[in-house]
Amino acid sequence: VIKEYQVIVTATPIPEPTVVQGKVYEFDDISSEFEINALVANSKYLNQTISISGEINDIDYFYTSDRQLGKILTVSLPDSVGGRLLCGLSGKENYQKMDNLSAGDTVVVNGTIVEWDGAYDNGTGWLYVYPCSIVD
Numbered sequence: 001v002i003k004e005y006q007v008i009v010t011a012t013p014i015p016e017p018t019v020v021q022g023k024v025y026e027f028d029d030i031s032s033e034f035e036i037n038a039l040v041a042n043s044k045y046l047n048q049t050i051s052i053s054g055e056i057n058d059i060d061y062f063y064t065s066d067r068q069l070g071k072i073l074t075v076s077l078p079d080s081v082g083g084r085l086l087c088g089l090s091g092k093e094n095y096q097k098m099d100n101l102s103a104g105d106t107v108v109v110n111g112t113i114v115e116w117d118g119a120y121d122n123g124t125g126w127l128y129v130y131p132c133s134i135v136d
Helices: 027-036 038-045 092-100
Strands: 024-026 049-055 058-063 071-078 084-089 106-116 126-134
Touching: 024 027, 027 038, 027 049, 027 084, 027 126, 038 106, 049 071, 071 092, 071 106, 071 126, 084 092, 084 106, 092 126
Parallel strands: 024 049, 084 126
Antiparallel strands: 049 106, 058 071, 071 084, 106 126
16 A cells, blocks of 8 residues: 655745835944854845944045945944944035044945955954945
């Protein structure tokens, strides 16, 4: 006697991590997500345009993750463990805002997350945001 069985397997889908539009994220929180699990953080933030709050470390010229753009005016926001957000500014209105800002000022930037440059040996990494603008 041959018996046939039908097995149906169902699973509860894991919801995709999502970005909340209109929310201002703290850079320390975002960098922590990338340092804990870059795969999950990339699926949540990569190519998303969001607002991020942080304290200015410096204003200088840096390369973006796209070296073909050359060095562009960049606002750097540090996290609490040595990582950095590099906000590559675009547009003359952002350049004019730099006259009134300096290291230590808290700002809100808005831009598109283009790359997390790994977690280095000390557990820190760089988050590239371009194009980026100063919101507040």
